[in-house]
Amino acid sequence: MSDASHxxxxxxxxxxxxxxxxxxxxxxxxxxxxxxxETAVRMGGAVxxxxxxxxxxxxxxxLLLDVVNAPYLKIISYILVIASTVQLVEMLxxxxxxxxxxxxxxxxxxxxxxxAILGLALFQTxxxxxxxxxxxxxxxxxxxxALALVLMAGVREKLDLANVPDLVKGTAAALIVAGIxxxxxxxxxxxxx
Amino acid sequence: MLGKEVSTTDEFVKGLWxxxxxxxxxxxxxxxxxxxxxxxxxxxxxxxxxxxxxMSAMSVSALRSFIPREARIVSFICIIASFVTxxxxxIQAISIELSRSLGAFIALIVVNCLILGRAEAFASKNxxxxxxxxxxxxxxxxxxxxxxxxxxxEILGSGSLFGVALFPDTxxxxxxxxxPSGGFFAMAMWLLLVNWLNERTAEAxxxxxxxxx
Numbered sequence: 001m002s003d004a005s006h007x008x009x010x011x012x013x014x015x016x017x018x019x020x021x022x023x024x025x026x027x028x029x030x031x032x033x034x035x036x037x038e039t040a041v042r043m044g045g046a047v048x049x050x051x052x053x054x055x056x057x058x059x060x061x062x063l064l065l066d067v068v069n070a071p072y073l074k075i076i077s078y079i080l081v082i083a084s085t086v087q088l089v090e091m092l093x094x095x096x097x098x099x100x101x102x103x104x105x106x107x108x109x110x111x112x113x114x115x116a117i118l119g120l121a122l123f124q125t126x127x128x129x130x131x132x133x134x135x136x137x138x139x140x141x142x143x144x145x146a147l148a149l150v151l152m153a154g155v156r157e158k159l160d161l162a163n164v165p166d167l168v169k170g171t172a173a174a175l176i177v178a179g180i181x182x183x184x185x186x187x188x189x190x191x192x193x
Numbered sequence: 194m195l196g197k198e199v200s201t202t203d204e205f206v207k208g209l210w211x212x213x214x215x216x217x218x219x220x221x222x223x224x225x226x227x228x229x230x231x232x233x234x235x236x237x238x239x240x241x242x243x244x245x246x247x248m249s250a251m252s253v254s255a256l257r258s259f260i261p262r263e264a265r266i267v268s269f270i271c272i273i274a275s276f277v278t279x280x281x282x283x284i285q286a287i288s289i290e291l292s293r294s295l296g297a298f299i300a301l302i303v304v305n306c307l308i309l310g311r312a313e314a315f316a317s318k319n320x321x322x323x324x325x326x327x328x329x330x331x332x333x334x335x336x337x338x339x340x341x342x343x344x345x346x347e348i349l350g351s352g353s354l355f356g357v358a359l360f361p362d363t364x365x366x367x368x369x370x371x372x373p374s375g376g377f378f379a380m381a382m383w384l385l386l387v388n389w390l391n392e393r394t395a396e397a398x399x400x401x402x403x404x405x406x
Contacts, residue, residue: 021373021374022373023227023373024222024223024224024226024227024373024376025223025227025301026223027222027223027226028220028222028223028306031219031222072278072282074278075274075277075278075281075300075303076271076274076275076278079270079274079303079304080267080270080271083266083267083270110306112266112270112304113304113305113306113309114304115223115301115304115305118300118301118303118304119297119301122297122300122301123297126296126297167385167388167389167392168385171219171384172381172384172385172388175377175378175380175381175384176377176378176381178377179374179375179376179377179378179381180374182372182373182374182377183369183374186372186373186374
């Protein structure tokens with residue numbers, strides 16, 4: 001078990017090593033859903049929830065795989081659990097809030113192939129986090145993801161009104177904005193380990 | 194290009210430029226940016242992805258009449274995850290250093306949208322031969338794109354290429370290029386170049402058409 005305090009695990013995941021801007025995880029939804037602020041907030045919420053569930057499941061799976069001594073099944077079992085969780089969230093959302101469900105469109109099932117979630121499960125195992133540390137890590141990562149997404153959406157809404165050359169419009173502009181945001185997040189480097 | 198009849202060589206060639214996975218379709222960005230800080234990392238990642246792409250395209254294409262439609266995504270993911278596990282252990286066996294520097298990103302090939310995308314959009318609907326060509330073309334296109342990003346980042350960020358120093362000691366390295374934000378900037382730069390080239394060819398074609406009515 002790692003001896004990092006819960007608070008440092010949390011801050012580390014949310015700011016210092018932000019999943020999107022420092023680890024490049026979950027870039028597809030980051031560029032895909034960040035055009036509007038409202039969808040960005042909802043997407044951030046959904047991803048955070050899936051992360052939390054996936055983190056708890058990954059911890060339990062890991063215990064089980066240790067017992068049966070089959071580490072080579074790790075990737076397959078993680079991805080299956082994540083796929084089922086996403087399915088669950090999708091059903092819940094369709095039932096509870098149909099407008100949100102429609103607004104997220106294709107990006108909701110695509111959370112399955114969001115590398116941030118599988119990355120979270122793998123990192124927490126590699127670093128040997130305990131149960132409560134894993135939860136702190138998942139919360140931090142989820143909030144960090146949502147924060148990056150919301151910041152990006154804010155900038156892109158403004159960027160729509162600006163006079164940008166045709167060549168740069170679209171993905172290239174989004175990449176440059178992401179690069180500048182990422183430089184900003186480097187300022188947090190002194191906070192963690 | 195438009196009709197159903199696509200020549201077999203075209204299945205391979207389209208991945209290299211016209212439908213390049215990274216620069217044109219913008220798929221598989223996460224690994225493209227995350228491990229492209231040196232050329233050797235980029236090359237390893239590209240080859241590993243190509244292998245998984247090829248093997249999963251072959252399996253999916255061969256099994257396409259047995260996989261029920263409702264369970265296809267889950268089946269694809271299981272197939273892909275098996276090959277990724279194999280590649281992960283293979284790289285560990287070849288070079289433990291390389292495996293350490295790529296870290297969890299080898300395992301994350303599972304969730305590379307490119308692989309699932311090709312399995313769903315191409316391999317599950319086409320014959321084995323065509324799927325292999327398509328996977329090879331996409332894989333090579335992906336590897337080359339990754340290598341380009343990696344080469345720029347390594348030359349500017351560390352002043353070397355494949356670990357060999359290129360400049361005299363007085364060269365001031367652009368540390369920003371090996372840091373995460375450098376990945377975004379290098380990618381944006383290549384994307385601009387590709388957009389510009391494509392726009393120029395489109396314009397030249399348009400002018401050629403006007404000249405010969």
